[in-house]
Amino acid sequence: MDFLNNFDLKNIFNEYKDMLFKSKKYWLIYLVLIFVLGLSTINKKNFIHPQFVILTFILVAILGIFCIVFYFLHDSDEELYKVGFVIILCFGIVCALIVPICDVSDETEHFTRAEITSRGILIPHWTGEDLGVSGLFNRTGGQTYSTERNDGAGFYTINSTKFFSKNLKIEE
Numbered sequence: 001m002d003f004l005n006n007f008d009l010k011n012i013f014n015e016y017k018d019m020l021f022k023s024k025k026y027w028l029i030y031l032v033l034i035f036v037l038g039l040s041t042i043n044k045k046n047f048i049h050p051q052f053v054i055l056t057f058i059l060v061a062i063l064g065i066f067c068i069v070f071y072f073l074h075d076s077d078e079e080l081y082k083v084g085f086v087i088i089l090c091f092g093i094v095c096a097l098i099v100p101i102c103d104v105s106d107e108t109e110h111f112t113r114a115e116i117t118s119r120g121i122l123i124p125h126w127t128g129e130d131l132g133v134s135g136l137f138n139r140t141g142g143q144t145y146s147t148e149r150n151d152g153a154g155f156y157t158i159n160s161t162k163f164f165s166k167n168l169k170i171e172e
Contacts, residue, residue, distance in 0.1 A: 027065045
């Protein structure tokens with residue numbers, strides 16, 4: 001209970017506020033950087049529904065500025081692990097929430113692998129070599145995949161592969 005009596009929220013808030021102004025140069029550089037990187041990801045969907053992009057930019061900006069201020073307040077070798085933990089936690093959660101499910105080309109394979117591991121199978125058996133294929137979809141060139149699924153390839157014991165493969169919309 002003595003800890004709560006010594007806990008001065010107003011003093012901590014003032015420390016963060018003072019450090020926010022002292023580290024202005026660094027978080028302004030950070031804001032310019034994420035703005036430029038945000039411009040590099042503009043596509044047609046961003047113009048149709050810009051709310052998500054704006055909300056994401058604001059969230060990443062606030063978390064980034066908080067991490068920069070937190071770093072300057074805990075700038076010592078003894079507290080470096082705290083800074084690393086806070087930065088990884090903040091941006092790990094943001095990355096986990098921003099990327100939509102099944103929006104990346106190999107997402108169904110990640111879901112399948114998670115289901116396999118949850119069933120206790122640590123080293124799964126991939127079938128498909130007998131068909132002459134190495135994946136659920138064939139590469140057509142570069143990073144693009146064909147829309148034709150290789151039936152008979154994959155992990156036969158997994159229900160999520162069937163579910164996500166049926167419901168996955170492949171945009172051309």
